[in-house]
Amino acid sequence: MMIRKFTGSSFKDALDQVKQELGAHAMILSSRSIKSGGFGLLQRPMVEVTAAVDEPDTAGQQRASSEELDSLVREVRSMREEMGFLKDTLSTLMPGMRIGKDKKGLFNLLLKHGVDPQFAVVLLERSSETVESLRKTISQDIRVHEFSPAEERGFLFVGTPGAGKTTTLSKVAHLLREKRRRLSLITLDSERIGAIAHMKELSQELSCDLKIARTVSDLPRMIYRDIEKGPVLVDTPGYNYRDILGDIEEVFSSGFPLTRCCVMDATMDSHAGERVWQSMNAGQIDTIGFTKLDIAPQYGGLYNLSLLSGRPVSFVTNGPSVPDDIRIPSPDYVAGLVVGGACAN
Template sequence: MQIKRFKARNVPEGLQKVKKELGPDAVILSTHQLKGSVGADTVEIVAAIEHDVPETRRCNVDEINDYNLLNQQLQEIKETLSLMFSTKRFLDQIGPNKDLCNLYTSLVVQGLREVFAWELIQSVAHNAKTEKHSIGLSEIKSHFTKTLKQKIRTVDPFTKNGNGNTMFYSFVGPTGAGKTTTLAKLAAHLKLDKNKKISLISLDTYRIGAIEQLKIYAQILDVPLRIASNVKEMADAILELTDKGSDYILIDTIGKNFLVQEHVQDMKQIFDAFPQVKHLLILPANAKDSDLTAVVSTFKAMPIHSFVFTKIDETTTYGNIINQVFRFGKPVSFLGTGQRVPEDIEKADKDKLCHLLLKSVE
């Protein structure tokens, strides 16, 4: 495979250079604005062309997953190019707008994928065109916020359904995402602020430290904790804690590498016996976008209720949060904003998510 970088004044000109040198079968790997560029070239495109056809051989499960992920990435590239061309034509109709260009650049710097940035810019540009006067940055940001809020969802998973039955929630996600800490924060909130009866179950028999940590939280909150490692023990714990009149039962899960599909399947086999459980997927906001996408993709085997993004305070870019919401269509329920228990967690709010994404836009 031959990989080459192309610099140009704009994306269409860069694509023409790619096609001229590498041909129509070239694949666009990335496009981005050149930071601090002076002069004519302000865009860099990385493209590749495959010369040799690899020898056919049998593929294992991981290779098939990699192939599926590559297909997804190629589809996103195609969508990016399509949206960029359509948006360019649209912007040509309304004339150049420096603030719109700056907004797009800021969104990409924030980690928002080009395909999603262009989609949002196109909506903002359409709203701008309907204005009878020229609009500035503040109005563009207002249009953007309105557009983004229409495309994302937030939810409070702890809203009672009115029948008085016990409600069950599991906290699932990759290692180090903050599952146990998030569970403790929400358990404290439900008991201390909402005066609800809370019980805890831990499935994390893989790490002794995790059980000990949860035991400490259970003692501080004075709530029952049960340990389970299989379907029968889980069923026994649920029956006992339900009979005790628990309003909410929160379930901590094992911390393993969930990029390995088998680990998700092991967990799924347990929860398949308990369809009443709502699954909150805990995702660290400071992780790479590609890693988050891979994790969420593996958890598609389970019916995820909503996303909880932790470590909001440990990053300065928030585009990857919106990327996951756009990619998978799930609502966001909570944001973890620090390590303090129980203070550093808040309900997900559309205005908050918009503010995070627009922090660098000036």
């Protein structure tokens, strides 16, 4: 701060000097009357004003502006970090952000067909920009159950109510009967008259044995006796599929002799299918059969579930007609469906 004294013939005169010298922002610290010039009566009365003004502090200003700049740089850096974090988070939530422009079309195609977005990103990272390359990549991920009617030991069909267990069993029974002299049927769906009647009709049509098991503990005796003669197919009711799988594991503690096929209704949306799978004990299922492809709106769920379960696909069915509407799929066939192909026998 700069402090100076000004002397004038009047207060106004001194004040004018202050304004002129120090500017309009000067502060008046004090004022007093004084005498100046000559001696005695010759002295003139004067006014002395003490005023002060802030000196311009260039060094201080530079320090301040460099501090401001540092803080600005720090802020920009932290904003950048936050943006990076947001981008990472969003790309997990919105996987499409990881897909380049050249593959956006394929990404949308996979989503349209119900492929899980996370799976779609990984698929596209492994494929080139053509549908054909995508189909090949998908087919590498699909495992199928090697179904050989001449050697098959048999299947137990489990799944949610109405998934298509009995219809699929009937179709598989025809496939097996073409190659094998003896085929045995067992049904655990013993409480519904209609279910038993259906199985009786099938056994008559195929001239094969039918046994009705009241509980899972009846199965070992029935299966071990029949399996010596030929393949065995077991039908189960849908309402208690989890209990049935648990009981089978307990009763057949040294291993179940048939292939346990989880029948999945392909008309379920992907999330529902995944929830059904998660409700099962994965260790108790050997293969997956997909039904109702003819009326399913999309087939991405087949890929999602194959990947999620790690289980091979044994059958796909595409209509209610017995015995025709069934197919033993190849990985290529499933992959073709997933990228938008139509199902056909």
